[in-house]
Amino acid sequence: MREKSKTQITLIILVLTVLGLFLANRYLDAYKVRIINLSGIYVTLGLSMNLINGMTGMFSLGHAGFMAIGAYTVGILTMPVSMKEMNFFMQPIVPFLANVEWGFLPALLAAGLMAALFGVLIGAPVLRLTDDYLAIATLGFAEIIRVLFTNTQSLTNGALGLKGIPNYTNTWWSWGVALVTVWFISFLMKGTYGKAFLAIREDEVAARAMGVSLFKHKVMSFAFGCFFAGVAGGLMAGLLGTIDPNMFRITLTFNILLIVVLGGLGKIGGTVIAAIIVTVGMEALRFLDEAMDLGFVQIKGIPGMRMVVFSIILIAAVIVREKGLLRRPKGSFTYVKN
């Protein structure tokens, strides 16, 4: 009975999403459609980070780095050959990439795989660390990627960045990927592998004693998280059309962390809602950056004011609802087999 009604709810949400996207594409202006796109991308990012931080309990802050890898992979692979010549005027692009021009889907997959590959390479030595040590190591890695991309002129065009990446990303892509991520992560967490991740989060010593290999499962979770971060980075490149290394600073990671914390560690539904709220909120609070006349006091426009307000909202949210916006009522969402 319960399984059945769950499937029905899933179907209703799916239909509503498709309908909503259809209507949005038709009736909303380009600015609003762009926010919808960004929301979809942030859903993917939030979920991929929640898998690593919230579900497996590894405090990683390397997300911006993995996004950068994905974004550059898509940028380089999809950019038309003539555009590449224009972009790389300081130094020509490395020969083996000069004549490639892939479709968006294979490029996105390559972006995910590339990020996952780096995830495994970085993860294998670094995931032995715990808590804050891991956070610092992954943070350092993300910075290394950014600095590396600034200096590899013939591969990434250095600080000039890439311009003229085809704008393949539309709402179907961004939300399609978001839905695939929701599906993947919820099915992953439903099975024994997901439960093993949770066991590692709860108690590493006990998890090992029950035969869960820490190394294997941590690297696995990390690689999946990086894969989706890479794909989301690719979508971002396809949405913006222009990328440069400075986009992928630590603040980007913190935006995603904000979504994860607001959504609740380990919560899928909460993360989706938090991603939408944060993305829309960032735009909606834009008026705070402008000059304001409150009657009794005049405020000159201060750029970055909305970030201050947003941070205060975050602090308040964490104090009032430390377990995320959607707190799980006792036992009601747990997986029941008949």
Added chain:
Amino acid sequence: MLKIENLTMRFGGVVACNEFSAEIKKGQIVGLIGPNGAGKTTIFNVVTGVYKPTSGRILFSPEGKEEHQLTGLSPDRIAKAGVCRTFQNIRLFSELTVLENVFIGNHLRVKSDVFSAVLRLPHYVAEEKRLYEKSLYLLEKIGLQDNRNEKATSLPYGMQRRLEIARALATDPKLLLLDEPAAGMNPQETRELIEFIREIKEEFDLTVFLIEHHMDVIMEISEKIYVLDHGVLIAEGSPGEIQRNEKVVEAYLGVG
């Protein structure tokens, strides 16, 4: 089943366990006792791979398989080999439900890879269904089938200890190590626990190695007892022999 040879474990200058040897035969229930700080849990930790011993060997020979060394293997490999344990200070997965706790114990026997798990391919779904049924059966065994969706830490203390045993049983162990299973239990619960250990030993064809402070439990249940004091083995033998042993009495009561 398990042979411990000249096991020594040093932490810096502290010798937690010195030249300890023991042998556990298949189907036996063997007890390990000693005053607080004698090094009992250290021996469990070395056998299950939490610590690497300073010297000595641990040999494990499950039925139908060749004898092999456990020394130097990681805890998860040792669990896969068929040695599983419970903890003195309960270590359940506290945010997870009772059923999930037991279900995780099954994970090491899962043969399907992670992608067939995510895609829910038929062979994985069949495997998962079987494991769920096994978990539910184990919960029934400890009388927690109706609490399966409750948080593990919401259970009363005695039940948490039983849940730990059920979780360990889910890993299909050949040798079960119980670290003070009766700690904090009242006499009634203790009686039930003794029955329970005997029952699972028969049903799952187990060999049991246990640490216990309740002398009545250990004397009643064990076929053989090892006594440890300050990391050194001071006596071994049947419950009767141990009770008459002067060194043991001295270690527990002090010299008068």
